[in-house]
Amino acid sequence: MIQREESRTLFLVPSAKPGGGNRVAFALAGMLARDQQVSVLYPAGSAPAAYDAGRADSAAVGIKAGGRIVQAINTLALFARLILTRGRYDAVISTGPTMAPFLALVPGPQVYNFVQADDYTLFDGHPALRSGLLNGLYRLSVLISNCYKNIGFIFNSGFSHARFLERSHRHGIPRLIVHPGLDHEVFHPGAGQGRDGTVRIGFMARPQPGKGLPDFMAAIGLMTEQLRNRIAVTVMALGPLDVPPPCLRWTVVRPGGDRAIASIMAGSDIFVSSSWREGFGLPAMEAMACGCAVVTSDNGGCREYARHQANCLMYPPGDSAQLARCIGRLVDDAGLRRRLSAGGIRTASAFTWQRSRGQLLRALGRA
Numbered sequence: 001m002i003q004r005e006e007s008r009t010l011f012l013v014p015s016a017k018p019g020g021g022n023r024v025a026f027a028l029a030g031m032l033a034r035d036q037q038v039s040v041l042y043p044a045g046s047a048p049a050a051y052d053a054g055r056a057d058s059a060a061v062g063i064k065a066g067g068r069i070v071q072a073i074n075t076l077a078l079f080a081r082l083i084l085t086r087g088r089y090d091a092v093i094s095t096g097p098t099m100a101p102f103l104a105l106v107p108g109p110q111v112y113n114f115v116q117a118d119d120y121t122l123f124d125g126h127p128a129l130r131s132g133l134l135n136g137l138y139r140l141s142v143l144i145s146n147c148y149k150n151i152g153f154i155f156n157s158g159f160s161h162a163r164f165l166e167r168s169h170r171h172g173i174p175r176l177i178v179h180p181g182l183d184h185e186v187f188h189p190g191a192g193q194g195r196d197g198t199v200r201i202g203f204m205a206r207p208q209p210g211k212g213l214p215d216f217m218a219a220i221g222l223m224t225e226q227l228r229n230r231i232a233v234t235v236m237a238l239g240p241l242d243v244p245p246p247c248l249r250w251t252v253v254r255p256g257g258d259r260a261i262a263s264i265m266a267g268s269d270i271f272v273s274s275s276w277r278e279g280f281g282l283p284a285m286e287a288m289a290c291g292c293a294v295v296t297s298d299n300g301g302c303r304e305y306a307r308h309q310a311n312c313l314m315y316p317p318g319d320s321a322q323l324a325r326c327i328g329r330l331v332d333d334a335g336l337r338r339r340l341s342a343g344g345i346r347t348a349s350a351f352t353w354q355r356s357r358g359q360l361l362r363a364l365g366r367a
Helices: 020-032 068-084 100-105 132-146 158-168 213-222 258-266 282-289 320-332 334-349 353-363
Strands: 008-012 037-043 057-061 091-095 111-115 152-155 199-205 231-237 250-253 270-273 293-297 312-315
Touching: 008 020, 008 068, 020 037, 020 091, 020 282, 020 353, 037 068, 057 068, 068 100, 091 100, 100 111, 100 132, 111 158, 132 158, 152 158, 199 213, 199 258, 199 320, 213 320, 231 258, 258 282, 270 282, 270 320, 282 293, 282 334, 293 320, 293 334, 312 320, 312 334, 320 334
Parallel strands: 008 037, 008 091, 037 057, 091 111, 111 152, 199 231, 199 270, 231 250, 270 293, 293 312
Antiparallel strands: none
């Protein structure tokens, strides 16, 4: 591995638990570490790390215990450590709205907030912020951190950039985009779909209201009994979920990692993404790479790759009736499924972590 003293990069991540933003940060760190010195720091928690930083050094900071108070203490400890050792790094890249308020304390010319969602509304309806006061304080912290003058901003999509400008009322913030990538050795088309005349549907479920699980279940309930009898649904549950089955063949699994997720996607004919808002919407693109015909809400971030009737079917977020009609079209039309599957595979092939690495190096002025 070639070591370049002038390129020492630190990634700050809110945790190593499963989550799209965390995954992207760890993957980018691993890609940069192939020829540069890269480290990843995150507050310690009670759960084991879900992601590997590859050749990058990674470390949890603080007490290994659960609870929001401990998490806050660990975050403060992480930034205290960073301030004391700031001279070791030429660039600091932080992701996650819980980390952003502390970035003003970090000295140096290259400190970046990697924005991967509409952070202002990210926790709307989340159990941890049910209190109006807590949610108000959280939103205030986002607005304040968006206005920091001593840091730069990187975005995962044009949607995230546009929402940032809208919330912050700032002008002249460069549109520096770093897309997520795919590991095509993991996410690739399967074989033998559609056996026994059953159309198999994959769905990734999270407990946050904005991920749209109730919309998907309502859409299944709106289908005719004849249509429901033709489908089998596999729900990939990420987090604590109570999912009563709305149809006969309904299976809930808790996949242990990317390969398990990819196996379910590759064995599905259709994949449904029903989130109200996404900074990018990586699972839908992973499903495209696996050969699924994708139905996705027009959630904002998916516009980076989703094209209605070319590589997916799109519907207005929250519209369960439209979602039911899109699924019904695909169940009834195998030719349409094949056409959208082929379009999705072509689209997904362009998104690689090597491409993402190049985008990040250009954003940092190193390309």
